[in-house]
Amino acid sequence: MIELHSWPTPNGLKISIFLEETALKHKIFPVNIGKGQQFDPHFLSFSPNNRIPAIRDLDPADGGEPVTVFESGAILTYLGDKTGQFLPREIRARNEVMQWLFWQMGGLGPMAGQNHHFNIYAPEKIDYAINRYVNETARLYGVLDRRLADRVHVADDYSIADMAIYPWIVPHENQKQDLNDFPNVKRWFESMAARPAVQRAYETRDALYPKGDPQTEEEKAKLFGIKQ
Numbered sequence: 001m002i003e004l005h006s007w008p009t010p011n012g013l014k015i016s017i018f019l020e021e022t023a024l025k026h027k028i029f030p031v032n033i034g035k036g037q038q039f040d041p042h043f044l045s046f047s048p049n050n051r052i053p054a055i056r057d058l059d060p061a062d063g064g065e066p067v068t069v070f071e072s073g074a075i076l077t078y079l080g081d082k083t084g085q086f087l088p089r090e091i092r093a094r095n096e097v098m099q100w101l102f103w104q105m106g107g108l109g110p111m112a113g114q115n116h117h118f119n120i121y122a123p124e125k126i127d128y129a130i131n132r133y134v135n136e137t138a139r140l141y142g143v144l145d146r147r148l149a150d151r152v153h154v155a156d157d158y159s160i161a162d163m164a165i166y167p168w169i170v171p172h173e174n175q176k177q178d179l180n181d182f183p184n185v186k187r188w189f190e191s192m193a194a195r196p197a198v199q200r201a202y203e204t205r206d207a208l209y210p211k212g213d214p215q216t217e218e219e220k221a222k223l224f225g226i227k228q
Helices: 010-022 072-083 091-121 127-150 160-169 183-193 196-208 217-224
Strands: 002-006 026-030 054-057 067-070
Touching (some): 026 196, 054 072, 067 072, 072 091, 091 127
Parallel strands (some): 002 026
16 A cells, blocks of 8 residues: 655645556545644654655565655656556656656746745745746746647656646646647646546545645745744
C-alpha cells in the first residue's frame, strides 16, 4: 500500500491522478500546510524539505522496509517504475517523458507558483513581479501549445508527464491565462479533464480536504515560510 501525505496543491494532485489511474492501493494522510503540519517531526522524517507531497511505500519491490520518496517528480518516477505504467522502459520514449516531467518541475510549476503568489497572496501588489511571472507563464503555455500541435499527449502516449502538467493548468484563470490563446493546450486540457481517473482525483480532493485558501496572517506565514 502507498501512504500519500499530501495537500490539494497542484503538486499533490498529480500524485492522486496517478494513484487513481493505476488503482494502486493507497491511503491519503492530509498535511495541512496552512496549519504548519509540514513541520511535524514525523513528516520531516521522510520529507526533509518540509514540502508536500511525500509517500511511503509499505510494499516495496525488494520486500524490505518501507520506501519513502519526497518531491512530486521523483514520486511519479518511482510509482511509474513500480507499476510499469505511464513511464516507458524503452530509452527514447522514456527520455521524452522525463524531459517534459522536468520541464514541469523546473519551469511551469515554479513560474506558475510565483504567478499565483504575486497575483493572489502577496500583501503588496508589485507590478514588476506580476508582469514578470504572468509573461513567463504565458511563454511556457506557448511552449506546451507548440508541443501539442501534432500529438494527443505531451510525450505521445499518455504518461506521468501529462499528470504532472495538468494540475498546473487547472488554475489558468488565476494565472491570467486564456486557454483560447492556446488552442492545442485547450484541446489537451479538456481531454484530460474528461478522464475518469482525473475526475476521481478531484472528487477526492473535494471530499477529503478542507476547502479554502489560507486566510489568516499566521497561516500565510506558515505556508510561505515567512519569519515572524
